[in-house]
Amino acid sequence: MCAPEGRNPCVVLSGVLHDPYTGKELPYSYRRASRIQTDHVVALGAAWRAGAWAWTPERRLHFANDLDVLLATDKRTNQDKSSKTPDRWRPPRTAYWCEYGRRWTGIRTRYALTVSPPEKGAVRELLDTCG
Template identity: 40%
Template structure:
């Protein structure tokens, strides 16, 4: 069988095109594999940037503000940060949680303890235990530290999944000025709604007493509000920041220069 010269050229052209496509695909596959094993696996591991950009402070219809040492300065969070004293962390050898009073008191005298106040404030679809108008039994919320939707159910073990976080950890506060406060002022700091957020239990445990230099929420969409909230609390209770902490806060706020302090209504 004789093949014409035209047919032969056409066949060779198609062959070259096929090989070119295979080479492009091979290069693309190799590039994808290289990307995954260098930067891609870490990018894939990051949580999605979702969730609220902030959380409420209080609902005036049933919550009352706690009296801080001084009012939270209104305006730019970055400007408020520049008013905070900067110095090293004091020793933590004599820290005791009881220095901040009994946990979850009813400091605003609305008839409900602080933990249940914050659960009621932050959760949606709240259900109360039978016969109570305070004790939160269940609810759901867009958890700010992870960006995940979390369901709360009261129980000996299940309650641990949702904890109330001190945005400025009490251990951190103790090392940065709180030991100079009066017992009443420390009690207010521990129960101030500005300093409290319902949060994912494991994330809260991971944070422990860290400041912004050593821990930030994995949900990047929440970091500006989180840092602004820490600055607001430290300004209100005359607490200082370390140089590394201030640098970390400034880096976060550089991405949101319009971020304001968190002021109760």
């Protein structure tokens, strides 16, 4: 459900989010605290360590707000992931491993971020689940 409010032409008032990491259905209400957070599929800290430290402030801001990098997910799962890479964290729902591996690889490629040998091995395992 959406309604005009203030400067925003549309504010989401309520709904249900399907979290791909966990498979959970997460209710959302504009006026109540939510279990939903926005995850950076390639975390900002991981991007920094992989080369974003050399970017201009404008490029870092673009990365941080790139909708292809962002994913709405469960608060606890996002906190567990933190700035970990696939060799240290994977979505708890194995049915999402393929898509997570594809997204992570695509983001790293598009932004020319380095990939360590442990990350590469972990991503291969994720991509091996693709049909």
